[in-house]
Amino acid sequence: MTTQSFDVAVLGAGLAGRLSAWQLVRAGLRVALVERAGPDGAGSAAHVAAAMLAPLAESAIAERRIVELGTASVDLWRAWVAELPEPVFFQEDGTLVVWHTRDRSEMSLFTSRVRAVAPPELVAERMRALDGNGVAALEPALAGRFSQGLLLAGEGQLDNRGTLRALLACAVAGGLHCVWEAGEVEAGDLPELGIRARVVLDCRGLGARAAWPGQPAAHGSMPGLRGLRGEVVRVHAPEVKLHRPVRLLHPRYPIYIAPKPNDLYVIGATELESEDDSPMSVRSALELLSAAYSLHPAFGEARVLELNVQRRPTRPDHLPAIRVDQHARIVRLNGLYRHGFLIAPAVTEAACQVVRALLDDDPAAHAVPAALRWPGMIAAALDTVAGSPVLH
Ligand SMILES: Cc1cc2nc3c(=O)[nH]c(=O)nc-3n(C[C@H](O)[C@H](O)[C@H](O)COP(=O)(O)OP(=O)(O)OC[C@H]3O[C@@H](n4cnc5c(N)ncnc54)[C@H](O)[C@@H]3O)c2cc1C
Structure with missing residues (x-):
């Protein structure tokens, strides 16, 4: 050779x-x-991956550093995608966050975490409270289904x-x-x-x-890199008609639904402290699909294209x-x-x-x-x- x-x-x-x-x-x-x-x-x-570019939404569970890297990266994606010779689906129409009335407390938890982590000017500029009409104006498919919501403006997604x-x-x-x-x-x-x-x-x-390599920790050693199991469902749902990623706050099954071109939706994602990469469990499929159905009943007629499992490469911090x-x-x-x-x-x-x-x-x-x-x-x-x- x-x-x-x-x-x-x-x-x-x-x-x-x-x-x-x-x-x-x-x-x-x-x-x-x-x-x-x-x-x-x-x-x-x-x-x-669902490939959502959601620095504010992620600040509810991540550190300030991720918000900063994410905000800088969305600007880079915008410029880089425009340079690529073949078109790539890239959207910056924001994330819509909704919750069922009984889960109102999840909204307070979500907004207080976002405010605690994200830069205040970013929160002031991008996080907007919506009433039912505001939700319906952004996503007509959700008209009458949610009396409140939040728009996280400027957030994006890719294919x-x-x-x-x-x-x-x-x-x-x-x-x-x-x-x-x-x-x-x-x-x-x-x-x-x-x-x-x-x-x-x-x-x-x-x-x-x-x-x-891992580091010694108080109780045994912490691996320097571990996998965190994540599961997503891909469905074809021509009757749903969402335009931007929607996050449903829920105490047990928080999910996101990311609409991709051609009526394709990525519904995700579980996050399990597990290295197991075997196929999706029935429980996870039920949770993800039930939550999607509770967001919009037309998901009941969607066709399941893929049930995907992968592990996220994760460091101790x-x-x-x-x-x-x-x-x-x-x-x-x-x-x-x-x-x-x-x-x-x-x-x-x-x-x-x-x-x-x-x-x-x-x-x-x-x-x-x-x-x-x-x-x-x-x-x-x-x-x-x-x-x-x-x-x-
Ligand atoms: C279910 C799920 C949903 C996600 N959703 C999002 C999201 O919405 N937004 C977001 O920002 N991120 C999301 N992510 C996270 C994102 O996908 C990962 O952070 C990212 O893919 C990690 O990139 P990577 O290149 O480090 O690893 P990978 O993308 O896993 O790539 C590693 C590559 O290395 C190859 N490889 C491994 N070992 C060897 C070897 N020994 N020799 C040669 N090749 C090797 C693998 O085959 C693979 O091609 C999601 C992840 C999962 C699992």
């Missing part, structure tokens, strides 16, 4: 891998992308599979070299695949578990991280958890800046701006690139 030389080898062609490979090719670098499975993305968390496809097509057109069906690859396996790279960018999600092994010249990006689509543009942009700093041996030119912007996420990486502590 002949060996080919590249500036960067990206491991894993899920969300982070494709988005990074696309950026690196766009920056004029020679890039190889190595994936254990095929080009359709099956087997990645990205392939099943996950269309985005994965378009990023890959664009990067391949720019010279990306792909190796599919490569099996479980480590950085050290690249020479056997005929690839020599100056820097490796590890975007294997949960497949990189061994590279993220539920935040993303970028680490550098300067000796081995490996940059590792992981921990996108349940926010991958929301935050991946900002996180991969920072990782690509660290990669370029390693390629140039010039941390000031590339990694410093990213580290200044996102100090918690890549300060450690910058230390390693620079060889001495720079920012804390």
